[in-house]
Amino acid sequence: MFSLGLISLLVRRNLIFVLMSLEVMLNAAGLAFVVAGSRWHQADGQVVFMFILAMAAAEVAVGLALVLQIYRRFKSLDVDELSEMRG
């Protein structure tokens, strides 16, 4: 699932999908924690997952605000088109 997220991050051009694939990767990490927690009978895995959820929520709030701003400014969400570097 982590690899799936990573691949879609690399392949997708739309910023929204990029953010979504980031979420997928985070959830993959979270799932790994939960599975590891149940395997070794530790509550820590679930605690860390709660942290990841909270962080993901905060990240999405900031990320979506940025996406909104970028869309207003450039009228596009294509990451390749948004590149302003001409080196």
Add this chain to the structure above:
Amino acid sequence: MISLLWLIPVLPFASALVLMLFGPRFSPRMTAVVGVGSIGLSALITIFVAVSFVSAPPADSSYTQVLWTWINVAGFEPQIGLYLDALSLVMLLVVTFVAFLIHIYSAEFMIADEGYSRFFAYMNLFVASMITLLLGNNLLLLLLGWESVGLCSYLLIGFWYRDPANGLAARKAFIVTRVGDSAMMLGLFLLFTQLGTLRIQDVMQRAAEHWHSGSTYAVVAALLLLGGAVGKSAQLPLQVWLPDAMAGPTPTSALLHAATMVTAGVYLIARTHVLFSLAPAAQFAVAFVGAATLLLAGFSALTQHDIKRVLAYSTVSQIGYMFLALGVGAWQAAMFHFVTHAFFKALLFLGAGVIINALDDEHSIFRMGGLRKEMPVAFWTFLIAGCSLAGLPFITAGFFSKDLIIWEAWSAEQGHPGFWLAGMIGALLTSLYIFRVIFRVFFGPLSTPVTKRPGYRMTVPLLILAFLSIVGGYLKEPLLRFLDLALPQTIEAHASVLTEIRSETIAGAVFLIGVYFAYVFDLQRRSLVDVLVANPTGRLLHEWWFADWGCDWLYDKAFVRPFIWATQINKSDFVDSFYTGIARLAELSYRGLSSTETGRVRWYAAAMAAGSVLFLALVIFL
């Protein structure tokens, strides 16, 4: 009181430091108080020290104050020590007092300049270095002062650094004097390896013990020191920097010519007089250089039209007189001429500064005229200084000092009628060129209107210096007797042939002839000059003299061009290719790295993922 000696160099040095660090934040008034006040205090302490030196002469008629040991390496321990005797005391009095007057003058002269505090910082440092040079008790400390004087002259000549020509003049002064300095340093090395010390008094004593008169070491050492003196004092063949040094502000020129810098060479030779007495050949070279310089510079001064350049050549010529006196063994006469010269040359430059300022930066004497009624103070003081320079008989200081030198040039033991003749012709030239300036600038019709008048801070120093330019001559007897404490007496060998009175009478007549010719050519019948210049020979001579006998041209062809040629050939040598190689490598890696910065976010993410995979793989499998 005499133990306050150390304060004399420290005060100007401290104020230079303060002005360098905090100068831009001071108000102009504060800057002037600090800059002028420190020199004033120095002058005051010098007077106290002089009074106590004269009233209670220390043993051996010299006073040494050792502050601390500078370096201590394998028997080589130069000290930061001050040495005061009659010779350095006379120099010190003149330097601090004249510098004080010049500082008062510049407080008003430079007021409109944006680099006001910078100017005073440099000027104070200049005076401090000169005092170090005078008081150093070993040749290394003397060399320190010597080099700092050179540095300050560089800074002040290039003071208005926005004009590239000024920077060029400053570099020229620095490099040309550096040629002499290298010779002087070689001389110091030789003295140290042969005599094992650099303390001036020990060097003199050991030289007299170990070397017999005319020995090779003595001659070579004296000639090397002469090389340094020639560079600093702008004598032939290194005189080319001084006329260009006029690029600096006028008070700088006054300080440079009257009190500091150019007299350093005279002081060095007088200080090491034992060495020169041991080397008759070197001493003859001193006299010869002096005589040749005073003539060549006199001719050049005749043709200049920039008032400051006339005065610059005049300085070169007058220092030539001092060298002539040193060369024939008339040490006291040289120092006496230094004293009077400091007064009237400072006055001439300050007067020229007043005129240039009043005429809105006009330098050419041909565009001046009729200022006698417009600026009476400047006229009278300039006239007094001019008379003193040319040697108006019986009244002015210059008459007493210069005619003493001219007479000694024949009558002294190493004297020669040829030197006497050179001195006489030089005297004729002197009165010709200075009265040429006076007649052109102050008489005739008014050509450029006066826009600015000097305030009291500029006129008071002029009046004091004018007073000294006259009274200085009456100090002759006491001053010469006082200098006997430090310098050997002049041996009169040919006095019977030509008595002093006769020589002075001839000099007086020569002065009048010079004034008369200047009057004819530059006031009564100015068209005569055009007739002279129209003549092909006259024009050739005029151009030749105007270009300083072609010295600049010669040095350009002989040294500057070959040097540039050699550097061009040597441009891409091995060492250079090593350093350019490093630069190339840096540039290459910069290009490689910058090409990865594409601005494409997905590539960055991919690179990060690849990197993490790589490092994980490394951690796991290794």
